[in-house]
């Protein structure tokens with residue numbers, strides 16, 4: 652039997668160091684089930700692990716990862732919808748309080764859309780999947796010459812994805828009842844900075860002490 656050496660080494664390190672510290676947590680989670688408060692929808696990109704970025708323990712985050720952290724609009728067609736199934740389980744089963752859509756800088760999926768949008772490759776999975784961000788791209792208008800266009804598109808796509816989440820009737824109703832909050836974030840791979848979406852100003856702002864205070868007040 653073969654298994655990649657890096658993964659075997661990593662698992663051995665987990666058994667030696669983290670598992671002893673987390674054993675009681677794992678045992679409790681196995682006995683009582685998971686009850687994470689937050690669902691995170693993020694990219695498959697290996698540099699953007701939500702458990703690392705949010706310093707999360709087992710059982711704390713319900714994570715869905717796909718290319719460019721997208722959610723197709725609600726479409727009960729009977730086909731196999733992986734993201735929709737995960738949303739249904741998180742929202743109606745686990746009853747998470749937050750869904751965080753987290754984009755990131757240097758997103759290869761966003762770049763693929765930008766570079767291929769005028770010449771999509773028929774049958775290509777990434778191009779078909781990335782067509783989901785066409786509305787976000789249209790909202791930005793002409794890309795122009797600005798060097799930050801791809802970052803702005805990454806952020807616009809997060810906002811559009813939150814809009815797509817609201818097309819799910821059981822998400823829309825829980826948001827209206829204030830049982831569920833939809834949040835946007837954008838992670839800078841190079842600096843580690845996290846910006847969060849402010850619906851009032853329609854901008855992304857760095858995580859600040861003010862936000863932390865709001866979170867602390869909400870937790871009381």
Ligand SMILES: [Zn+2]
Pocket residue numbers: 694695696718719720755757758759760761
């Ligand atoms: Zn990405």
